[in-house]
Amino acid sequence: MDNIAGTKSSLTWAVHISVVILVALWLFPTVGLFVSSFRTGDQISSSGWWQALSTQQAQLPAIRVEGDETPTGGAFVIEGELIAGDNTVSAWGTSSRAPQAYEPGDTADLGDGQTLLINEDATFVLTSSETTEGTRLPRVFLTASSPPEFTLDNYREVLTSSTAGAGILQSFINTLTVSIPATVIPILIAAFAAYALAWMEFPGRALLIAAVVGLLVVPLQLALIPLLQFHNTIGIGKGYLGVWMAHTGFGLPLAIYLLRNYMVGLPRDIIENAKVDGASDFQIFVKIILPLSFPALASFAIFQFLWTWNDLLVALVFLGADDESLVLTGRLVNLLGSRGGEWEILATSAFISIAVPLVVFFAMQRYLVRGLLAGSVK
Structure with a gap:
């Protein structure tokens, strides 16, 4: 059935x-x-x-009463607002052991001739029989509800402020500078190599294919320091050229393997007919193979771009960690360490970092499966 x-x-x-x-x-x-x-x-x-x-109700951290003292009728009065915004106080207290001891509008006796009144709108009146100048004012614990609140200030702070945003915009530009060439260069090189391994007969072709497959399992961490020493020896040193070459070398095995599998599955008759008509290998590659291999090219471009965009290790090794060359992932690590309490800044910065990969993925995802399945079915 x-x-x-x-x-x-x-x-x-x-x-x-x-x-x-x-x-x-x-x-x-x-x-x-x-x-x-x-x-x-x-x-x-x-x-x-x-x-x-939804409306949020939460117990706020302790708030210290503060304000200017005004003599009134033989007493000293301090008036003010404990929290700003459209908040509604549902309960309050003067001790962490009883944070909801009083309701809005109640007056608490603090001793030593002091009383404290807190209203529903978070305004307060502190009355004292003696001056409070030079003394430490009491602290209160509020339980308040607040309406939903959304703001664009987080994005303004991250994208425009060099101090609060900690250079997120500069790091965004640095990441684009690394990712775009590091995606395009391997595709250009791998496309030529894949065509040669797929359709050109020459001695040692099978060994080269086996070597490419073997390079897929080599951990990049083993090659980072020797490769950096090699770059310093030949005069490249740390810079964008070095990180482009590093990403190109680490991405070529997968690119060649993926594109070669796709090109092998293309119809042989088309290529043979083109050779009979007098087309050279370069003409066949440019006018026939590349247009037909676009799904595989797009599939690898997605992988390579996502890898280089989210990379931290290679960028730190070949670019460094100074503010002018730090990539977005490195900047987020710094924000997590220096501004770990400001969750709105971290959330905004993290979403900016994933926005571009999301756009790239959804724009090219229809080619992803076609490219990955290339050569699996004959």
């Missing part, structure tokens, strides 16, 4: 469910990061991104 037309086997349903789960695991954090990038730091720390559209 499982093979009846119009029915789906249990394996098909399992595959569909697995795909849905994988998509959800990828989508939820991305949506959460996007929503968090428009929220304020207080709301991020007090509630999850899925609660961004």
